[in-house]
Structures are given as C-alpha cells and as structure tokens.
Amino acid sequence: MTITASGLSASRSGRTILHPTTVGIRPGERVGLVGASGSGKSTLGHVLIDALRAQGQSVAHVPQSPDEALDPLCSMAFHWREAERALNLAPDTIRQQALFAALRIEGGDLRKRPWSWSRGMQQRFVIAMALIGTPDLLVMDEPTSALDPVVAADTMDLLDTYLSDRKTALLLITHDLGLVARRVSRLLVMDEGRIVEDAHTERFLSAPETQAAKSLCAHRNWLELPC
Amino acid sequence: MIRLIASLFLRAVVVLSGAALATFALLWHAPGDPALAIALARYDAMVTAEVVDQVRAQSGLDAGFWPAFQDWIMPLLVGDFGQSSVTGRAVWPELVTAISYTMPLALTGLLIGILISVPLAVVATQRPGGWLDRCAVALASIGAAIPAYWLGLLLILLFAVQLGWLPAMGARSPAHVVLPALTLGLGVAASFTRILRSGILEARGQPFLPAFRRRGVAGRDIERDHVAPHAAIPVVTVFGLELAFLLEGAVMVEVIFARPGLGSFLVNAIEARDFPKVQAVVILAAVLFVTVNLLIDLIYRALDPRIGERDA
Amino acid sequence: MLSVDQVFVRRGAALTLQDVSLSLAPNRTLAVVGESGAGKSTLISAVLGLVPCTSGQITWANAPVRSCRRALVLQEPRSAFNPRLSLRRSVMEPVVAQGKAADPARLDTLCRGLEIPPDLLERSPMQVSVGQAQRVGILRALIAAPPFVLFDEPLSALDAVTQKHTARLIAELQREEGFAALIVTHDLGYAAAFSDDIAVLRDGRIEELNASQAFVEAPQTVYGRTLRDAAFALGALERVA
Numbered sequence: 001m002t003i004t005a006s007g008l009s010a011s012r013s014g015r016t017i018l019h020p021t022t023v024g025i026r027p028g029e030r031v032g033l034v035g036a037s038g039s040g041k042s043t044l045g046h047v048l049i050d051a052l053r054a055q056g057q058s059v060a061h062v063p064q065s066p067d068e069a070l071d072p073l074c075s076m077a078f079h080w081r082e083a084e085r086a087l088n089l090a091p092d093t094i095r096q097q098a099l100f101a102a103l104r105i106e107g108g109d110l111r112k113r114p115w116s117w118s119r120g121m122q123q124r125f126v127i128a129m130a131l132i133g134t135p136d137l138l139v140m141d142e143p144t145s146a147l148d149p150v151v152a153a154d155t156m157d158l159l160d161t162y163l164s165d166r167k168t169a170l171l172l173i174t175h176d177l178g179l180v181a182r183r184v185s186r187l188l189v190m191d192e193g194r195i196v197e198d199a200h201t202e203r204f205l206s207a208p209e210t211q212a213a214k215s216l217c218a219h220r221n222w223l224e225l226p227c
Numbered sequence: 228m229i230r231l232i233a234s235l236f237l238r239a240v241v242v243l244s245g246a247a248l249a250t251f252a253l254l255w256h257a258p259g260d261p262a263l264a265i266a267l268a269r270y271d272a273m274v275t276a277e278v279v280d281q282v283r284a285q286s287g288l289d290a291g292f293w294p295a296f297q298d299w300i301m302p303l304l305v306g307d308f309g310q311s312s313v314t315g316r317a318v319w320p321e322l323v324t325a326i327s328y329t330m331p332l333a334l335t336g337l338l339i340g341i342l343i344s345v346p347l348a349v350v351a352t353q354r355p356g357g358w359l360d361r362c363a364v365a366l367a368s369i370g371a372a373i374p375a376y377w378l379g380l381l382l383i384l385l386f387a388v389q390l391g392w393l394p395a396m397g398a399r400s401p402a403h404v405v406l407p408a409l410t411l412g413l414g415v416a417a418s419f420t421r422i423l424r425s426g427i428l429e430a431r432g433q434p435f436l437p438a439f440r441r442r443g444v445a446g447r448d449i450e451r452d453h454v455a456p457h458a459a460i461p462v463v464t465v466f467g468l469e470l471a472f473l474l475e476g477a478v479m480v481e482v483i484f485a486r487p488g489l490g491s492f493l494v495n496a497i498e499a500r501d502f503p504k505v506q507a508v509v510i511l512a513a514v515l516f517v518t519v520n521l522l523i524d525l526i527y528r529a530l531d532p533r534i535g536e537r538d539a
Numbered sequence: 540m541l542s543v544d545q546v547f548v549r550r551g552a553a554l555t556l557q558d559v560s561l562s563l564a565p566n567r568t569l570a571v572v573g574e575s576g577a578g579k580s581t582l583i584s585a586v587l588g589l590v591p592c593t594s595g596q597i598t599w600a601n602a603p604v605r606s607c608r609r610a611l612v613l614q615e616p617r618s619a620f621n622p623r624l625s626l627r628r629s630v631m632e633p634v635v636a637q638g639k640a641a642d643p644a645r646l647d648t649l650c651r652g653l654e655i656p657p658d659l660l661e662r663s664p665m666q667v668s669v670g671q672a673q674r675v676g677i678l679r680a681l682i683a684a685p686p687f688v689l690f691d692e693p694l695s696a697l698d699a700v701t702q703k704h705t706a707r708l709i710a711e712l713q714r715e716e717g718f719a720a721l722i723v724t725h726d727l728g729y730a731a732a733f734s735d736d737i738a739v740l741r742d743g744r745i746e747e748l749n750a751s752q753a754f755v756e757a758p759q760t761v762y763g764r765t766l767r768d769a770a771f772a773l774g775a776l777e778r779v780a
Contacts, residue, residue: 028305036698036700036701037668037669037670037697037698037701044435046441048653049441050441053441060441060442061441063438066756067434067435068434068435068437068438069435069438070435070438070766071433071435071439071452072531073453073454073456073457073530073531074452074453078452080440082439082444082448082452083442083444084445085444086443086445087443102502119575123658126693129442130442144773148575148725149574149725149727149766149770149773149775150574150711150765150766150769151574152769152771153768153769153772154769156772156773157772175698175699175700176698176699176773176774177699178639178774178775178777179773179774180774181774182774186456215700216699216700219699219700219702219703219704220699220774220777221728221774221775221776221777222703222726222728222729222731222732222733222775222776223728223731223732223753223755223775223776223777224776224777224778224779225755225756225776225777225778225779226778226779226780227778227779227780
C-alpha cells in the first residue's frame with residue numbers, strides 16, 4: 001500500500017513556507033528529500049508525519065538532533081517505556097534487545113539520563129525508539145548533522161543493514177545529496193517550498209533537469225578520486 | 228560531591244558570621260542609650276543614672292564593641308543563647324514558645340499561597356495571552372507590590388470590622404489564624420503565580436516536546452512528565468527566596484494582628500534593646516535561611532543533573 | 540610562518556593537547572581534522588594565544604603569536620555578531636580597534652570577492668541569511684589584512700551547495716591576499732579539497748600529518764583510514780571511474 005498524503009502545506013507569519021504538496025511512497029521504498037536550507041524540507045517532514053498520523057498510519061520521525069527528541073530530565077528507560085505505551089505495545093525486552101543490538105547501543109545504561117550518553121548513542125537510541133512499532137515509514141531529518149563523521153557513517157550503515165530485509169520505507173531529508181545518493185532509489189528535490197523534481201537516482205544523477213537539481217548534483221561531493 | 232557540600236557549607240558559615248556581626252553592630256549603634264532602654268524595660272519606671280550604669284556594667288555594654296561581641300558569640304557557638312538583658316531569664320525557652328506560635332502561621336500562609344497559585348498558574352497557561360492569563364499576571368504583580376501590613380489592615384477592616392466574620396486580634400482560637408495566614412498567603416501566591424506561570428510557558432516551549440507528540444504520547448502525559456518537572460525547577464529555586472518573604476511577613480503580620488510569636492518577640496526585644504533576644508532571632512532566621520537554601524541547592528542538582536556540571 | 544612547537548596544554552586536570560607540532564607558511568592552508576573531544580577548540584584557543592601553553596610555544600615569525608595580527612572566523616555566523624550593531628559597524632571593528640582609517644576601496648574589493656552586495660552591510664545580523672552572515676564574518680576577518688586567519692568549522696552551519704561556494708570564495712581570496720589559513724573542521728572532504736596539508740587530531744595528539752592529496756589516497760594510520768572511509772561513506776569523497 002503506497003503511503004500518500006496530499007495538500008501538505010505550511011506557512012509562518014503570513015509567508016508560505018510549503019506550498020500544497022503531495023507525497024507518495026511505496027512500501028519499502030527508500031527516498032531522499034534534498035534541498036537547500038530554507039527550501040522547506042524539514043517542514044515537509046513534520047507536516048507529512050502529522051498528516052500520516054492523523055490518517056492512522058504507522059509512521060515515525062527522527063529529528064535532526066537528540067536535543068529535539070529526548071527530555072533531559074527523564075531516564076532513557078522512561079523514554080523507551082513511554083514510547084512503547086504510546087504505541088499500545090506491552091513492554092518487550094526481546095524487541096528492545098534486538099533493536100539495541102541492531103543499532104549497537106547494548107552497552108548503554110538505561111537508568112541514566114540522556115546527557116550521560118554520547119551524542120551518537122543518543123541519536124541511535126532515538127532511531128531505535130522510532131523503530132519500536134515497526135513503522136511503515138521512517139522519516140529522518142538530517143540524520144548526520146549532529147554527529148561526528150565516523151559515528152554518522154556507522155549509524156547510516158547500521159540503519160541500512162537493519163532496514164535491508166524489512167518493509168519499512170525510508171524518507172531521508174537532508175541538504176547533502178552526497179549523503180543519500182547511494183542509499184536511496186528515488187530523489188525528491190525541494191526548492192522554495194515546492195518539490196521541483198522527482199526521479200530515480202540514476203536518472204537524477206546522470207541528467208538532472210531543474211536548476212536546483214543541477215546545482216545539488218554538481219556540488220554533491222568535495223573531491224572525486226580515481227578508482 | 229564532598230567538595231560541593233564543603234563549599235556550600237563554607238558559604239553558609241560566611242553568611243552566618245556576616246549576619247551575626249551585622250546585627251550586633253546595628254543594635255550597638257542604634258540611637259539612644261541601650262543601657263537606658265534595658266533599665267526602663269526591666270524596672271518599668273524612670274531610673275537614676277546609677278541604676279543605668281549598673282545595668283550597663285551588668286550587661287557587658289561598657290566593655291566596648293569587640294569584647295561584647297565575643298562575649299555573646301562564644302556561648303552561641305555551643306548553642307547557649309544566653310539570658311535576656313531585661314528579665315534575666317534564659318532566652319531559648321521563650322524563643323521556642325514564640326516559634327510555636329509563628330510556625331503554624333507561616334506554614335498555613337505557605338499552604339494558602341500554593342493552593343491559590345498552582346491552580347491559577349495552570350489555568351492561566353492553558354491559554355497564554357488570553358484574558359485569564361493577563362488578569363493573573365496583573366493580579367500577581369499588584370499582589371507582589373502590596374506590603375503585608377497594608378493588606379493585613381485592609382483584611383481586618385473588611386472581614387473583622389465591617390463583616391464581623393473573623394476575629395482580628397490575638398491567637399486564642401484557630402479562627403484567629405485565618406486572616407493573618409491569608410495576608411501572608413496572598414503575598415506568596417503573587418510571586419509563586421508569576422514564577423510558576425513563566426516556568427510552565429518556558430517548559431512548554433522546549434525543543435523536544437513536538438517529538439513526543441509525534442511519537443503519540445498523550446497530551447496529558449506530556450504535561451505531567453515533560454512540562455511539569457521542568458516548570459518546577461524555577462519554582463524550587465524561588466522557594467528559598469520566598470522564605471525571606473514568609474519570615475519578614477510573619478513578623479509584620481504578627482505585630483498587626485497582635486499575635487504572640489517571633490514577630491512580637493522581636494519587636495519588643497528591639498524596643499528594649501534586649502541584645503540577646505534580638506540576636507537570637509536573627510541568628511535563628513539566618514540559620515533557617517541558610518539551611519533551606521542549602522537543601523534547595525542540593526534538591527536542584529538532584530532534579531537536573533546538568534546543573535552541577537555547568538558549575539564545574 | 541606559524542610555528543606550533545611541541546605544545547602541551549592543560550585544562551583543569553587533563554592534558555587536552557599533547558605534544559602538538561605544526562607549521563604553516565603564508566599562502567598555505569593547513570586543515571586540522573578531528574572529531575568531538577579531540578582538542579580542536581583548545582588548539583584554536585592556544586593558537587590564538589588565548590590560553591597559555593603548559594609547555595612548548597606557538598610563534599608567528601618567531602615572535603609570540605599574541606603579538607601578530609590574527610583573525611578568527613567562527614562556526615555560527617549569526618551569533619558571532621553583536622545583534623545591536625549593523626554589519627558594517629561589526630565589520631569595521633578590527634580596523635577601528637587598530638586606530639586606522641577605514642579604506643573604502645579595500646572594503647569594496649573584499650565585498651566583491653565575497654559576493655556581498657553593498658547594501659547588505661547596513662542590515663543587522665538577524666536580517667541576513669546564514670550564508671550571507673558567514674561571508675560577512677569572513678569579510679570582518681580579512682578587513683585588517685591579517686597575515687594569518689583561523690577558521691573554526693567555517694562551513695558547518697551552511698548547506699551543501701553554499702559550503703562549496705563559500706569554500707571557493709575563501710580560496711580565491713587567499714590567492715589574492717596571501718594569508719596563511721588554519722582550518723579546523725570535522726569534514727575531511729572539505730579538508731582534502733581545499734587545503735595543502737592535513738593534520739589529524741585525536742585525543743589531543745596529532746595522529747598523522749601529511750599533504751592532503753597523499754593523505755586521502757593513502758592514510759598512514761588506522762584512524763586516518765577510518766576517517767577517510769567515513770568520508771567516502773558519507774559522500775564527501777567519491778570514487779569515479
């Protein structure tokens with residue numbers, strides 16, 4: 001069942017940040033939503049999640065930084081239990097251990113508050129929490145911006161592995177095309193509150209059509225090295 | 228951790244020493260002849276110069292500032308509050324009696340303050356900027372500006388004189404506590420409402436709350452588990468400062484409502500230049516203050532572990 | 540010539556920098572690459588002369604680094620400016636502080652080099668975009684023609700396309716002005732593309748120091764290889780046929 005939401009829009013202080021947009025994602029599809037700062041991509045992520053949840057769909061959102069996802073006064077264990085309860089799921093240690101193992105956070109002390117965990121572990125915990133209910137769609141907003149490169153690369157790889165044999169679709173929102181180019185099969189480009197291009201990755205990378213897309217393609221890496 | 232407690236303790240010692248010295252110095256330099264004041268209070272009649280000199284020698288007031296200060300502070304360090312200059316009786320038992328009148332008043336006042344401010348702040352923040360919210364803020368600001376004695380007199384005028392519902396003076400029955408406690412409580416409510424309100428609004432604006440909503444956590448659970456604890460932190464901090472108001476207010480209120488207690492104890496002692504009694508009250512207040520603030524400091528750090536880190 | 544000579548810096552109980560040695564000549568760019576906690580902030584403070592070295596010394600042209608004119612470009616452009624002053628006033632502060640007269644021709648040249656439209660400087664920091672604010676930050680750093688400029692994660696607050704663009708502008712200005720540039724960053728891609736040499740900082744020590752091209756093609760240490768592989772995994776570096 002394709003996940004669709006249409007008429008997604010948003011404005012702030014009278015200005016339209018997101019023009020009415022429709023988004024459709026097929027089961028298990030990996031999609032990248034790329035655009036410059038201020039193009040409206042994070043907003044689209046939020047509005048999409050809210051709309052899909054209102055429809056009753058099983059979706060999850062991972063914010064850019066763990067500061068936007070965790071309450072500094074609550075323990076990690078509390079966060080986890082609360083997330084389970086919110087999904088009407090009984091506490092399941094096996095599921096928890098499986099997710100922790102998949103995202104390599106088994107060593108973390110759950111009785112502690114977020115601030116005692118490293119940022120990388122906090123972010124992976126947030127991703128794990130998002131996966132508790134095996135959502136049909138996982139939306140990740142700038143998944144690597146709050147992380148060091150080695151930790152970021154590890155996290156992306158762990159996520160890739162975890163999702164590889166599951167039906168969870170993935171929407172990766174980022175300003176960095178290079179990050180998603182080889183992890184997604186389809187790319188959406190946002191510019192000034194609109195999706196201006198929607199194409200399969202190979203086609204996109206070889207022949208971008210719009211100005212925004214061309215710019216992103218041309219600047220997707222810093223350096224090319226011969227094989 | 229040890230270092231933390233030691234440094235807080237050291238701070239406490241400095242504050243107490245300063246309070247002791249300052250009170251003693253103020254009383255010593257207060258206008259008028261202290262020996263005369265004591266003599267008048269003691270004998271309740273005009274006295275001759277010889278009697279005054281006798282009193283002066285007896286009370287150690289002729290020895291000079293520092294010897295007199297030492298004379299007083301040394302026994303105090305082992306808990307001996309000394310004897311009243313006027314009556315010669317030990318200070319401590321009378322002090323305890325006075326406290327037993329003031330405590331119920333202060334606690335009732337605090338309770339009334341909390342019972343008013345918490346619901347008011349919670350309801351006002353349901354619709355920030357709405358008319359109830361703005362009324363609450365206005366009332367709180369006015370309330371904070373009204374001095375306790377003025378409010379007390381007004382309440383007496385209304386409830387005791389005009390309506391005759393409640394007694395005005397004395398401490399004979401539980402009903403006598405109502406007006407004084409209300410006077411105190413309204414003052415406490417005023418500042419608590421404002422702090423609680425801004426604490427709640429700030430707590431509601433925290434960056435992680437939308438994520439909890441998106442995770443499907445119910446609104447009420449979010450308020451209880453993720454807004455309230457954060458809002459409580461500034462309130463806990465202010466609690467220590469509120470204690471100042473309660474103590475000062477209690478003294479005022481007791482004098483206006485003619486209740487026995489620390490207030491009258493203190494005022495009478497000052498009039499009579501009864502050094503030991505005055506200083507006993509001040510030291511007691513200082514110790515109470517310092518202890519409460521120490522506790523609050525520790526509670527604060529337990530509530531939010533980030534705070535200790537920042538200090539380091 | 541900037542010379543960091545066997546520098547140890549102690550902050551509190553810990554040695555945040557241990558035996559760090561670097562050198563940087565005018566017109567050259569050195570990138571110091573490291574993760575959080577590696578000691579990058581301490582290195583910046585030490586190189587600017589803001590914290591004393593527990594041992595070792597940092598000199599420019601054989602004089603203590605505090606005596607030379609140096610500039611800093613910060614990570615968060617908008618909070619690097621006083622929000623109550625216009626950008627123009629903030630930019631001219633280094634010149635005014637030296638007691639020199641403003642040189643409108645120089646301001647003009649730099650503005651053109653940084654693609655800053657003239658009227659932008661009249662605005663306050665909050666009224667411009669992050670990319671614009673960062674370029675103005677660079678303008679402020681260069682206005683007094685310092686021989687040595689330090690960049691602290693200058694591109695982290697910008698989006699991918701703006702990053703590349705700004706990096707190019709910085710490089711072009713360096714060619715014209717001839718300053719020595721020390722760039723501290725966690726982005727190995729940026730370091731590889733725009734610096735002459737790369738120093739890898741880890742737990743307060745320099746793990747590896749090599750010419751950029753050589754480093755990226757063949758890192759000599761395990762950690763260096765980890766960093767480089769991560770850069771590939773994140774698309775900062777790409778292999779093409």
